[in-house]
Amino acid sequence: MNVNLDLVKKYNVPGPRYTSYPPATKFTDAVGVEEIRASIRRNNETPRDLSLYFHLPFCETLCWFCGCTTVITADYSKSATYVEYLGREMALLKPLLNPQRRAVQLHFGGGSPTFCQPDHLRRLGELIRGNFTFAPDIEAGVEVDPRRLTRDHLVALREVGFNRASMGVQDNNPEVQKAVHRIQPIEVTRQAVEWVRETGFASLNIDLIYGLPHQTPASFERTLDEILALNPDRFAVFSYAHVPWMKPAQKIVEARVLPTPEVKFQLLKLTIEKLGDAGYVYIGMDHFARPTDELAVAQRAGTLQRNFQGYSTRGGADIYAFGMSSISQTPDTYWQNLKDLPAYYAKVDAGELPYARGYALNDDDRLRREVIMQIMCNLGVDFEAMSARLGVNFRKYFARELASLDDLEADGLIERTDAKLVVTDLGRLLVRIIAMRFDAYLPRPTERRHAMTI
CATH class of the missing domain: 3.80.30.20 (tm_1862 like domain)
Incomplete structure (x- = not known):
């Protein structure tokens, strides 16, 4: 690679x-x-x-x-x-x-x-x-x-x-x-x-x-x-x-x-x-x-x-x-x-x-937890399966997050179709970055709460 x-x-x-x-x-x-x-x-x-x-x-x-x-x-x-x-x-x-x-x-x-x-x-x-x-x-x-x-x-x-x-x-x-x-x-x-x-x-x-x-x-x-x-x-x-x-x-x-x-x-x-x-x-x-x-x-x-x-x-x-x-x-x-x-x-x-x-946890936390854990564990998200699992329309609920993935796709970290998101071999090395796009609580850049992703 x-x-x-x-x-x-x-x-x-x-x-x-x-x-x-x-x-x-x-x-x-x-x-x-x-x-x-x-x-x-x-x-x-x-x-x-x-x-x-x-x-x-x-x-x-x-x-x-x-x-x-x-x-x-x-x-x-x-x-x-x-x-x-x-x-x-x-x-x-x-x-x-x-x-x-x-x-x-x-x-x-x-x-x-x-x-x-x-x-x-x-x-x-x-x-x-x-x-x-x-x-x-x-x-x-x-x-x-x-x-x-x-x-x-x-x-x-x-x-x-x-x-x-x-x-x-x-x-x-x-x-x-x-x-x-x-x-x-x-x-x-x-x-x-x-x-x-x-x-x-x-x-x-x-x-x-x-x-x-x-x-x-x-x-x-x-x-x-x-x-x-x-x-x-x-x-x-x-x-x-x-x-x-x-x-x-x-x-x-x-x-x-x-x-x-x-x-x-x-x-x-x-x-x-x-x-x-x-x-x-x-x-x-x-x-x-x-x-x-x-x-x-x-x-x-x-x-x-x-x-x-x-x-x-x-x-x-x-x-x-x-x-x-x-x-x-x-x-x-x-x-x-x-x-x-x-x-x-x-x-x-x-x-x-x-x-x-x-x-x-509130309802939004529970939805996001499922998506983030799918990415971290199973290296992808099937939109229809996730919609059924969460009881929401995945594409609509996470429309803003899905729109934010364009740079990750261009850089080869993910592949997308209308049906699913898949983490690539390269993206796996940076899987936390992909999961972060679905995180509603990321701190401001001036806050030091987490270690670097690499």
């Missing part, structure tokens, strides 16, 4: 990643606990399946690229205390939920979930099972940090019921690792992969990041080769989001050694070509999977979904999230827990759900 670098410059603008619509930047404290309780009660009327997320925020050291909500500490006893508070939070929510609802998905994220000691993980699993019913085919995924991982961690996670592991690597180049304060020799990663396989996890994903300091196409290709040799089932290859005005630790990262947008685009192109040659299917905008993987199957079937946990095949489930900063999602409401750990503890101690802010 040949890429006109003038297009890279033209379309390198701030934009959301669309793990939700509207994005979390629109959340407000005007949405209170009573409104959220009402949303949960409405949500119970049709007992949809549950996707459970637990945010485990602790890390021993801070990776300077990190955009997550973390607590940096070397005191492992903190995780034992935190696990008990998660249990108390679940107990506060449980009376609000229809007991017929089953958990079809479970995810531990962070932070570093494997900061928790194995017995702390077992205790958390015991608390979760005491409050929720697991579906027999539950998809249970956990993020693991190879640098602090032991085989005992993985044994404990398997006992809890986890069957998928996602391993952070980011880059194997020592110069890059030093620049982002995350030293992880390839030998450490290899050992972790071996343990994941030995302990019986059904699937292994490896996370990489492109756009980090000192990365070049040659150096990143070496990382790709080394990780391909480990034969993971999936890759997630994320674009580094440099937002130092939101994440102060990123101010330590020297902007002068970050790849230019043009080089960053080359890194993405290299990744797509190399993983494609190795037999992986490109999923959405940043995932890769074997052709038989359920993500690849869902993409072919047009049923792929996207949410705060990334791409998913369990789109019919509502997300109920626990722990500081975690975000829950029902069809008509988003809400987020308090981001400050002492404030989170104080709220639970008071016997109150630890919600901080949220967003209640």
